[in-house]
Amino acid sequence: MQTGKKPFKNLVPGRDLFYVPKYQRNYSWDEKQRRELWEDLLESLDKTHYIGTFLIEDSDESDDGLYDEVGIIDGQQRLTTLLILLFELQEQLHAHGREEYAVDILDNYLVASDQQRLRLQEDDDAKFFKKYILEDVIDTEKSTQSSNPEAEYTLDTPSKRRLANTKSFFREKLEDAPPENTDYEDPVEFYTDLYSTIQNLDLLAYVVESRAEAARIFQTVNDRGKGLTDLEITKSYLMHRLALVTDDGPRDGKDDEEQRTEGLINIVQENFGEIYSNIEQITDTDVGSGLDEDQIQRYHFILWDANWTTSYDKRYYQNHLEYVKKAFATDNGDLAEEIIDYTNDLKRSFQRLRELVTLDGIDSTRIETRLENLYAVGRLGNFYPLLITAYDQYTRDLILESDFVRLLKKIETFIVRTYLIEQKAADTGRTRAYPLARQLYYNEPGKQAEDISPSSADDVIDKLADHVHNYCDDETLMDTLYDADVYSYYSDSNRKNELRYLLYAYELSLERARENIPFEVQKVVDNEDDRFTIEHVWPQTVSDEFPEHLHETINENSDRLGNLALMTIEDNAGNQNDPFEKKKAAFDESKFRMLNEIFENKEWNEATIDERERRILNVIQERWPDEVARRKEESPLSAFQED
Incomplete structure (x- = not known):
């Protein structure tokens, strides 16, 4: 595949099989994005439409040697969505007796020999995408396709539910064709014109041979689709900085430098791959359903950034992305190591929060019971940074189980007395709780920050007790x-x-x-x-x-x-x-x-x-x-x- 501007029909058909690398997030398009795509397609039935940039990483030949497997680094959400739409479109064409169009879609966009054109991540989407969304499309004769694929699967992750909702959305739109806001009367004419429009969608493809090159390009492209989250921008920015800083480092030769860059970027990608997996599990719980990845990154930022402030005017924790970028904007000789340390620490925060909200791996009945009580009370937003760092230190034997249990009890006491009994505003105590989390975070051996006085678990519990007394003492209660x-x-x-x-x-x-x-x-x-x-x-x-x-x-x-x-x-x-x-x-x-x-x-x-x-x-x-x-x-x- 060559870099350049091209129609969609020159991106997918051919000798390439696409896969979503393991470090990418799972399918994330919701109602807003799929509806916008559908409306864009309807508006473009008699004209061309630019679908955005696709960033492709060249890879190796597949096992049969007939096709090249390429990783889709940017554009996987759009490509996945368009192929779901094309699958549903060929189903309608097949049902209306237009086999030549249905077969053309199958052969060029969905199937290559006996393989799918697109393979999603292996963790939870790949088999589901193959069996449920594309209904075993490799069997072009449909002899073994399930007549009721919905009955065979549990939509047990957010990404599966999004994939299923996208499939249902396009199926309903196509079954109701032609749309009322078009001039079509014959559904088949609408189907064939829609297929032609999809084939001729304009796009810009960047084909790269290294992750360093991909990181540099990703920073310069701006696509339609679901807007990047702060976390995704952070990932892209850090990979870009690694690509630049390692280019400026000492060289033993071009190959050694490229290998070093690829290795560092690979660590960042793997860390973010685990982060995305943790997000899926966090948001799929009742406790974590109200959280999003940018909130969780802010919680980590409050702990990690040595210069963070409680100043309300600055709202420093709200514009964390700006300050994360500033932290890595200058290379003082240790930038690559600092980036890796940051992503390791960020990954650990997401992992600890996932363990907390799912209770996965918690082998203490006392802790589990206390957490269940906390989740029943709710109102935890001001205490997530403290919970994350305290639990992390407990898992690494820096805090005793008894101290962690006492801390959970004291947090619950604060919430009950302050928010449930006194019905204080949701932000009450925030400027007290966040600094306590930082003081505990920097109490860990080896961590240092100016203007922060480290506090032990005992210190934090005592300070929380003081805040409880100030907000709702027994007389007030x-x-x-x-x-x-x-x-x-x-x-x-x-x-x-x-x-x-x-x-x-x-x-x-x-x-x-x-x-x-x-x-x-x-x-x-x-x-x-x-x-x-x-x-x-x-x-x-x-x-x-x-x-x-x-x-x-x-x-x-x-x-x-x-x-x-x-x-x-x-x-x-x-x-x-x-x-x-x-x-x-x-x-x-x-x-x-x-x-x-x-x-x-x-x-x-x-x-x-x-x-x-x-x-x-x-x-x-x-x-x-x-x-x-x-x-x-x-x-x-x-x-x-x-x-």
């Missing part, structure tokens, strides 16, 4: 939750899960002796299948069955914490507004221990509500303690100060 309209305080639908979590903590304290709590915390907090409700023992709506003199008292106390309980829909059927005596008979079989406790009372009144509320608040204070207040109470000077 009682002012917020005791004898208050707590149900209305958590009235926002997004906050009902927080109230369920507080009540779950009380349920756990009742079940601890039996060690038989029947409900998982995440299911209760998330109200899985709308099964878990928050019940008012005294009802919110007072019926005529209650004595009239109690109506005002019930209205004043019904939304108090002591009057609230967790309940399943099975428990709650038809009993919401009944008096206590009628409800009592209905809850004998409840799996919630707190309901059993409530209905052990002979009657329900303001005094029993108050007594129960104090027990719940005592559990909350014990589970998420204000340790600073406790230390003050235990101080030998405390009695003297009170006098």
